[in-house]
Amino acid sequence: xxxxxxxxxxxxxxxxxxxxxxxxxxxxxxxxxxxxxxxxxxxxxxxxxxxxxxxxxxxxxxxxxxxxxxxxxxxxxxxxxxxxxxxxxxxxxxxxxxxxxxxxx
Amino acid sequence: xxxxxxxxxxxxxxxxxxxxxxxxxxxxxxxxxxxxxxxxxxxxxxxxxxxxxxxxxxxxxxxxxxxxxxxxxxxxxxxxxxxxxxxxxxxxxxxxxxxxxxxxx
DNA sequence: CGTGTAAGGAATTCTGACACG
DNA sequence: CGTGTAAGGAATTCTGACACG
Numbered sequence: 358x359x360x361x362x363x364x365x366x367x368x369x370x371x372x373x374x375x376x377x378x379x380x381x382x383x384x385x386x387x388x389x390x391x392x393x394x395x396x397x398x399x400x401x402x403x404x405x406x407x408x409x410x411x412x413x414x415x416x417x418x419x420x421x422x423x424x425x426x427x428x429x430x431x432x433x434x435x436x437x438x439x440x441x442x443x444x445x446x447x448x449x450x451x452x453x454x455x456x457x458x459x460x461x462x
Numbered sequence: 463x464x465x466x467x468x469x470x471x472x473x474x475x476x477x478x479x480x481x482x483x484x485x486x487x488x489x490x491x492x493x494x495x496x497x498x499x500x501x502x503x504x505x506x507x508x509x510x511x512x513x514x515x516x517x518x519x520x521x522x523x524x525x526x527x528x529x530x531x532x533x534x535x536x537x538x539x540x541x542x543x544x545x546x547x548x549x550x551x552x553x554x555x556x557x558x559x560x561x562x563x564x565x566x567x
Numbered sequence: 568c569g570t571g572t573a574a575g576g577a578a579t580t581c582t583g584a585c586a587c588g
Numbered sequence: 589c590g591t592g593t594a595a596g597g598a599a600t601t602c603t604g605a606c607a608c609g
């Protein structure tokens with residue numbers, strides 16, 4: 358089953374701590390957002406909030422960047438990966454429609 | 463097996479967000495620290511950092527407080543619970559010493 | 568393109584204290 | 589005892605921009 362949207366995906370970490378956790382500068386982190394690689398939430402007054410999943414993603418991005426991969430390519434790969442999993446989810450959905458688990462019985 | 467010291471116990475949440483998450487005022491959160499109920503870490507310049515486990519603990523504390531339980535009693539209960547689990551850990555340790563898993567073989 | 572930096576302002580957090588009860 | 593609040597300062601974060609390359 359999918360993991361609960363709990364600890365790993367709750368957006369609660371401020372940019373300063375993300376910076377410590379990833380070794381990236383705040384400038385870099387904000388720039389990757391500008392390039393649509395990460396999507397922090399915002400506090401009422403506009404402060405960015407990240408999840409552990411975001412932190413891990415940023416570490417992956419940092420590694421790719423070290424290899425010289427451009428943000429544009431990283432973004433393409435992310436989009437492709439996402440579509441791929443969407444197709445899988447769709448497939449699962451179709452299967453569930455025929456053989457899926459019955460709720461309430 | 464015990465959960466990894468990962469997401470749930472990493473101290474990465476600032477007090478403002480903990481306040482939002484728990485519904486407690488920052489004053490209350492700091493006071494419970496003064497009464498030795500929570501133990502946040504500190505960033506280099508002194509800002510408090512909490513874990514999701516701390517957030518859950520604070521919610522428990524808030525519930526107890528609503529029932530009129532004083533911080534002193536809450537603390538006593540926590541100490542008792544901790545000792546209880548230490549005894550269990552000790553017991554496990556003794557058993558492992560005789561029948562435990564061997565490392566390196 | 569990706570990142571550093573100085574700029575100015577707004578929001579956050581910290582501590583110690585007075586208040587009430 | 590538990591919590592609110594005003595106080596003053598220090599650290600954080602934000603945006604838009606110039607710089608270099």
